Each structure stands twice: as structure tokens, then as C-alpha cells.
Amino acid sequence: MVVVLTIVVFIAATILLVAFRLYRRRRSTQRGLGYEQSSLSSSPETSSKPRVSLGMPNFPKVQNKLKILAAFVTVVIVIIVLAESVVIVQAGHRGVVLYLGAVENRVLGEGWHFITPFAEQVIQLEVRTLKYEADASAASNDLQEVQTVIALNFHIDPSQTNTIYQQLGEDYANRIIAPTIQESVKASVAKFNAEELITKRETAKGVIADTIRKTLSERDILVETVFITDFKFSEAFSNQIESKVVAYQKFLTEQNNLKAVQVIANQTVVQAEAQARANVAKANGESQAIRIINEQLKESPDYLQWQAINRWNGQMPYALGSGGFPFFQLPIQPQNQTGQIIK
Numbered sequence: 501m502v503v504v505l506t507i508v509v510f511i512a513a514t515i516l517l518v519a520f521r522l523y524r525r526r527r528s529t530q531r532g533l534g535y536e537q538s539s540l541s542s543s544p545e546t547s548s549k550p551r552v553s554l555g556m557p558n559f560p561k562v563q564n565k566l567k568i569l570a571a572f573v574t575v576v577i578v579i580i581v582l583a584e585s586v587v588i589v590q591a592g593h594r595g596v597v598l599y600l601g602a603v604e605n606r607v608l609g610e611g612w613h614f615i616t617p618f619a620e621q622v623i624q625l626e627v628r629t630l631k632y633e634a635d636a637s638a639a640s641n642d643l644q645e646v647q648t649v650i651a652l653n654f655h656i657d658p659s660q661t662n663t664i665y666q667q668l669g670e671d672y673a674n675r676i677i678a679p680t681i682q683e684s685v686k687a688s689v690a691k692f693n694a695e696e697l698i699t700k701r702e703t704a705k706g707v708i709a710d711t712i713r714k715t716l717s718e719r720d721i722l723v724e725t726v727f728i729t730d731f732k733f734s735e736a737f738s739n740q741i742e743s744k745v746v747a748y749q750k751f752l753t754e755q756n757n758l759k760a761v762q763v764i765a766n767q768t769v770v771q772a773e774a775q776a777r778a779n780v781a782k783a784n785g786e787s788q789a790i791r792i793i794n795e796q797l798k799e800s801p802d803y804l805q806w807q808a809i810n811r812w813n814g815q816m817p818y819a820l821g822s823g824g825f826p827f828f829q830l831p832i833q834p835q836n837q838t839g840q841i842i843k
Contacts, residue, residue: 506536584617592628594661597621603666607659620631627658629724632677636685644694644737650681652712660720668719676719684711697731698741704731 588611589595595608598621608622610635615622633651640646654677658666688708689697697704708727715721733741 501547510682578607581617585614586612587615587622588625592626593624594627594658595622596662596665597622598623603662605662607661625656625661625665625670627656627661629653629655632673634678634681636682638686638689640689640692640694640697642693645734646689646694646697647732648685649729650685653724654716654721655724657720657722664720676721680712680715684708684715687711694733694737
């Protein structure tokens, strides 16, 4: 800063010295002309002639103009120096300071700053979130051509702006981000088969995004989000995949139908087993009941007659055989010799 100011003062002093020398030279010329004029006026031949002034009566005006010019030049130089000494870094930017073309180890934040005029220069780089989009193509593990579009939001590390400018320049996006996207997609897609890129799409996208983030972070470029569109394949492979998907869906449908049939069959078997167990239980119950009835009949033969009486509905049969009542015999009342019932 002091050296530059010294140079500016030296230039201003040189201009003033040149103006002063011009002034002295014109003064000397004026004095010589005045002496010659006085010599000529003293001779008798020229005494009767009118005096003609050959001097420079307007030289004071020239002197004043030189002073005004010197002052004006000094003011202009001071304004230029002040203008070159102050720089304003815009919002969302960082300033990279160049001293005689070399990048300095400092970064200017937002606002105004003093710099060395004519020796230092400030390059402003944006540190806000930016978007970059690029087409990418690669080959899968089974050599199928895959195309996709990668879009990412990123920003540069504000504290490393000078390093980014020194190593990559202002066009760092095309120099480092574009090739990083291409290489990351190629390296990541090669880990998957074409079918896996469809069935494991989110996993493949995550691998690509992580690779891009890791690579760019090493160059002080911070990736915020990565957007990946669907993978595109050749038309023949797409038709093949579609046919395979349709066949697989049919297989799943048939498998579901088979499972439904198996469920119904299992239900039938369960119902049959339950019915069989019920019949066995019923037969066991009936057998046990018959056994108990037989044992009771042996002990009490009147049990059947008692059971018939209990189940009789009270109605007499329309016809009677020779045997009287079918269920039980009415008790016989005692009679006398004349046939009358003895009470």
C-alpha cells in the first residue's frame, strides 16, 4: 500500500516539476525579449518610432492554468487511488484476492474491504446453492446400455473459495462436476445388472449419489441433494423386461390361486376330520347308552314299558290286534261270579 502511494505521489510531483520548468523557460524567454526591446528603443533611429511590446503580458494567466491543471490531475489521481483501494463483495459471494496475479491465502466476506490499489484484484465467486444437470450413460454389469439424467444442488465451501479458484478457476462446474457425474454413474451402474437397476432402483440411486458426494467433497464442493431420473434401456431390452414382468405377474396370480385352492382343501379336510371326530364321539356315546340300557333291562324288565308310557302321546290306536294295547297292558280288575267288578 505504501509503495503504491509513493509511486502516485512521485508521478504527481513529476508533473508539477515539468510544469514549473516550462514556466521558468518562458520567464527566461520573456526577459531576453525585454532586454532586446530596451536596446532597440535607446538608438536614435528608433526613438521617433512607437514602442512595440514583444514580451508575454499574459504569462500569469498561463501560470494559473498550470496550477489548476496540476490540482485537477492530483484530484483525479487521488480519486482513482481511492476507487482502486476499496472493493465491495456482493451478498452470497466470497472474494478471492489476487496480488499481482497470485492467489493470496485469504478470502473476503460480504461487504466492503480495503485492498492495495493497482496491485491487488478481487474475483468474486458465488457460494449460494446452485443447480447443475447433466446427461449420463453407462453399461450395466450384463453389458446393457443405460441412460439417465443427473441433477444436483450444490455449493462451494466458502472458506476454500481461493483454493477452488486457484485449482479449478471460475468455470469449476464444467471442469469438475460434469466429469465427476459421468465417472460416478459408470462406476456405480457397473455394479448392478440391468434387471437390478429396475428392481433395486433406490439402492442404485443411493450408490450413485454417495459416489458423487464423496468425489466432489474432496474438491471442496459440497453436494446438498442428488436427483436421478428413471434409467432408460434399449427398446429390445425394455420389451424383454416387460414380457418377463408380465409372465412373472401371471405366475404370481397362479400361485395365489393355488394357495387359495390349498386353503379351501385344508378347510375341507379340517371339516371332514371334525365331522369324523364328531361321528366317533356320537357312536361312542350311543354305544355307551345301549350298554347302559341293556344293563338296566337286565336288572329291571319293566324299563321298556315305563319308557313307552312316557313317550306315548295319549292317543289310542285305530285298530287293535289280538294282543290288546301295543305298549302296555291295562291292569285286570277282580270280578265276582256274576261278572261284576269287585271294588
